[in-house]
Structures are given as structure tokens and as C-alpha cells.
Amino acid sequence: DAGITQSPRHKVTETGTPVTLRCHQTENHRYMYWYRQDPGHGLRLIHYSYGVKDTDKGEVSDGYSVSRSKTEDFLLTLESATSSQTSVYFCAISESRTSGGTYEQYFGPGTRLTVT
Amino acid sequence: TQLLEQSPQFLSIQEGENLTVYCNSSSVFSSLQWYRQEPGEGPVLLVTVVTGGEVKKLKRLTFQFGDARKDSSLHITAAQPGDTGLYLCAGAGVGTASKLTFGTGTRLQVTL
Numbered sequence: 736d737a738g739i740t741q742s743p744r745h746k747v748t749e750t751g752t753p754v755t756l757r758c759h760q761t762e763n764h765r766y767m768y769w770y771r772q773d774p775g776h777g778l779r780l781i782h783y784s785y786g787v788k789d790t791d792k793g794e795v796s797d798g799y800s801v802s803r804s805k806t807e808d809f810l811l812t813l814e815s816a817t818s819s820q821t822s823v824y825f826c827a828i829s830e831s832r833t834s835g836g837t838y839e840q841y842f843g844p845g846t847r848l849t850v851t
Numbered sequence: 852t853q854l855l856e857q858s859p860q861f862l863s864i865q866e867g868e869n870l871t872v873y874c875n876s877s878s879v880f881s882s883l884q885w886y887r888q889e890p891g892e893g894p895v896l897l898v899t900v901v902t903g904g905e906v907k908k909l910k911r912l913t914f915q916f917g918d919a920r921k922d923s924s925l926h927i928t929a930a931q932p933g934d935t936g937l938y939l940c941a942g943a944g945v946g947t948a949s950k951l952t953f954g955t956g957t958r959l960q961v962t963l
Contacts, residue, residue: 739893766949777939778894778953785949793950825893829949837882837901838949840941842893 738762739843741826747849754813756846758826760806766829766838767809769793769801771822772845778825784809816850823847854878855942855954863960864930872925872957874940881945883916883923888937888956930961 738761748754758767768783770793780793782801790801798820800812813820824846829838855876864870874883882901886894898907900916900923907914911934913926923940937958941951 770953775955777955778941780950783950827893831949837884837899838943838951839884839896839899840894840951841896844893845891 739826739828739841741824741843741846743846744844745847747851748816749851750817751815754816754848756811756824756826756848758809758811758843760809760828762828762830762841763806764828764830764841765806767803768827768829768840769799769809769811770825770827771795771820772825773822781811781824813848816848818850821848821850855940855952857938857940857954857957859957860955861958861960863962866931866961866963867929868961870927870930870959872927872938872959874923874925874942874954876921876942878942879920879945880942881920881948882943883920884941884943884951885914885923885925886939886941888939889935894937894939927959930959932961932963935959935961 740759742757769781770778772778779795781799782793784790784803802810826843827840829840858873884899885897888894898914903918903920905916911928915924937956939956940954
């Protein structure tokens with residue numbers, strides 16, 4: 736299994752508070768991603784990183800920010816949590832394969848966040 | 852925005868039956884991946900298909916990439932309870948291979 740951990744695994748927080756989720760990898764992969772998973776929507780990309788301090792927005796980035804100061808860590812911050820951000824959050828990592836240029840993603844175990 | 856539609860959304864079958872899951876889009880993908888996710892865990896990669904018309908087999912699972920690289924299918928032969936889970940297809944756009952677009956998933960339940 737790819738070495739990916741997420742913390743915390745579960746969190747309950749109140750509306751309006753800031754929340755930071757951490758993703759840590761031991762694989763030295765260049766790319767890291769944050770997704771949210773909601774019933775009926777599958778996995779939706781929030782933000783991703785293609786290197787240290789290099790990040791870009793995904794399709795559902797409003798209300799979220801990210802930082803990557805080291806190769807191994809990718810942080811997701813909910814600046815002011817809302818009930819609509821109640822979800823399961825997954826971190827993923829990938830690296831280009833030498834043949835075909837495909838980027839196979841490996842996922843962490845997820846963080847279940849509840850905003851009350 | 853590229854969209855991937857999976858069908859069916861839910862499938863409940865008995866052990867030993869065959870099934871096919873479809874993943875369709877109007878967009879062309881440079882590659883397509885299939886993942887399986889079990890409750891409380893992250894998705895796990897099953898296979899990557901790259902070439903139009905490509906067929907890959909993983910034990911009782913057969914994956915096919917459409918000739919035009921816009922669609923894919925997953926066929927399971929003689930399903931077993933251990934096949935139960937959420938199956939997700941994910942496409943990499945042409946020129947944006949590092950980003951995947953995920954389908955909404957097919958939830959499969961295999962009972963004895």
C-alpha cells in the first residue's frame with residue numbers, strides 16, 4: 736500500500752470555525768490532490784499540487800485553500816466551515832509512469848468532517 | 852468540464868451472476884482508470900487503459916476502452932461477495948493527464 740495518511744480521521748466542528756486537514760505521504764510523489772466525496776456526486780477535485788508551493792484549483796475550490804511547503808505534506812483549510820462542507824475528504828498522490836504518461840492515483844483513508 | 856456518466860448506479864445480484872458496468876462521456880480521454888472503493892476506505896486502483904479498443908483482464912474482471920476513447924466498460928464474470936463495493940471510473944483529459952475526472956460510481960452488492 737502507498738504510504739498516505741490523513742489526519743484527523745474524524746472531526747466535528749461548528750459553522751464558522753476554521754478547519755485544517757492534513758495529508759502526509761512517504762512516497763515522494765510529485766502530485767497531491769484533495770477531493771470531497773458526497774452521495775450522488777462521486778469524487779470531486781478541490782485543489783491539487785504539482786510540486787512544493789505549486790497548487791491549482793479544482794472544480795469545487797470555493798471556501799477552501801491549500802498549502803504545500805514540503806513534498807510530503809499537503810494541507811487543506813476550510814477558512815470558515817459551513818454545513819455544505821460536511822463531507823468525506825480524500826487525499827491522493829500520483830506520479831507519472833514512464834510509459835504512456837499516465838498518472839495513477841493512490842488514495843488515503845479519508846477524513847469524515849461534520850459541520851454543525 | 853468533462854463529465855463521466857456511469858450506469859447503472861446500483862446493482863444487486865446473486866453470487867455467480869455476470870454483470871457489466873458502463874462509463875460514458877462525450878469527451879475524449881487520454882487514459883481511463885477503474886477504481887474500487889469499500890466502505891470507510893479510499894478508492895483502490897484496479898486498472899488503467901490507454902489505447903482505444905484496449906482490453907485488460909484482471910482475474911474475473913474484464914475492462915475495455917472504447918475505440919474512440921470516450922467510453923469504457925467493466926465486466927465481471929461469476930460475481931462473488933468479495934466483489935461488493937463502489938466502482939468508479941476516472942478519465943484523464945488530453946493534455947491534462949495529471950488530473951482525473953471521476954464518474955459518479957456504481958454501487959455493486961453481491962449476495963450469497
